[in-house]
Amino acid sequence: MIKPFSILDTRTKEWQDRKRWWINTYKIQSELGREQTISKTKFWNTEETSVSIFDATLCELMYDWFCPKGGTILDPFAGGSVRGIVASEMGYNYTGIDISETQILANQKQSEKPNWIVGDSADILETLDDETYDFVFTCPPYYDLEIYSDNENDLSNMDDEDFDDAYANILTESYSKLKDNRFFCIVLSETREVSKTGNYKIGKYRNLVAKTIMGCEEIGFNFYNDMVLFNSQHQASKISKTYFDRNRKIASVHQNILVFVKGNPDLATEDINWDGSYKCIVDGIRYKSFREAAISIDPNELVATEIERRCKSTKSKYKDWQIVGAETKPTIRYEVDGIPFETPKQIAELIGGDFSEQRARNFIDSGNLKYRHWKKTDEWDITYDEMEKLWNGTIRIELPIISCEGMEFYSLLDAANHFKCSDERIRQKLKSDKYLDFIYID
DSSP: OOOOOSEEETTSHHHHHHHHHHHHHHTOOTTTTOTTOEESOOTTOOSSOSSOOOOHHHHHHHHHHHSOTTOEEEETTOOSSHHHHHHHHTTOEEEEEESOHHHHHHHHHHOSSSEEEESOHHHHHHHSOTTOEEEEEEOOOOTTSEEOOSOTTOGGGSOHHHHHHHHHHHHHHHHHHEEEEEEEEEEEOOOBOOOBTTBOOOOOBOOHHHHHHHHHHHHTOEEEEEEEEEOOSHHHHHHHHHHHHHHOOOOOOEEEEEEEEESOHHHHHHHHHOOSOOOEEETTEEESSHHHHHHHHOTTTOOHHHHHHHHHOOOGGGTTEEETTSOOOOOOOEEETTEEESOHHHHHHHHOTTOOHHHHHHHHHOOOGGGTTEEEOOOOOOOHHHHHHHTTSOOOSOOOOEEETTEEESSHHHHHHHHTSOHHHHHHHHHOSSOTTEEEOO
16 A cells, blocks of 8 residues: 655555556556657656656546545646546546647547547636536646647747746636635646757756746645655666766656645545545534534634534534434423423523523422422423424413312412402312312312
């Protein structure tokens, strides 16, 4: 298993075995379509080809590390077939754009699964919907290190100033096509200015890496990872002494893998690791994990464990914080006039006015019959919604305790005043078998 370190060594047996597996299994010939390429370097000359070939193992790693499973991938500098074939065979939906029709036709002959598009990315990208791609993975021309065509819109055929402008425009358009909370990965390398007869140059770097970082940050990306792809030294070793002895140039045996993020890398990672299920619901919004909920709601105050605690809580204030498939119910401890409550505080708040929580407690504990409908209970099994619907009912603070001649009274004294007798006389009639219309109300 190749580990996610900042140096990726393509020389290892594991790397090379995987690369050969991809090439042999899917008959990838990424060099096809570039037979007319003019190369100004011999670093990648082999018996098979004299043009650069993108690494299949690198494709697999970048897709696996930085793109959600089955996601959509955009490649504005498609070039050869390898990135598209690896993506499609891994189950991703790949769209690759290249200005060379010859290149696209060669790619399509190897696989029709990727969405290959012929055209200038500066134009094609404008026709694509914004924020529809899960990952941008690409490798632009390294200025004119390789010249792929004589098309004036081909970046490899431009002078440095025009290249920089066109390149920046394509980066900007790519940003707009990428979804929020997603990664953008670009593979490139520094290349030197070239001396020509009558136009001497010292061979300084043209700053492609730095320009890319600066340009991406200016359009809204955050520079997030910087990896080095350590390539074979075989070709470089043939010319390194000449380079060094002539003017102390160091032979390059690496490429830069720059990873940027649009939005939040934590949320991007949640999507990459997502198994398709949701963990919790907060205020009607589903989240893939407690961590995603914490970051989305308030990353400065909340952590995953606090989200989980609230979702498991049976307190009414967290009724909208629920674990999917294990929704909590209110713990009903009190009932007033047939209406359920979790706490005396809820009762007081529902009644309103100057009715206090302590007064609610007093009525619950009272032995007075007119508060007999204030009681403790453990017999309810309802949801929060069902509980709150019942709260729309009217709560009677007191109940009448006696009925005398068809009239209800809240106390013996009330009845005595009505009948103009003593409360003792009312009590006698309630106990007597002669006065059947004087009764206690259950």
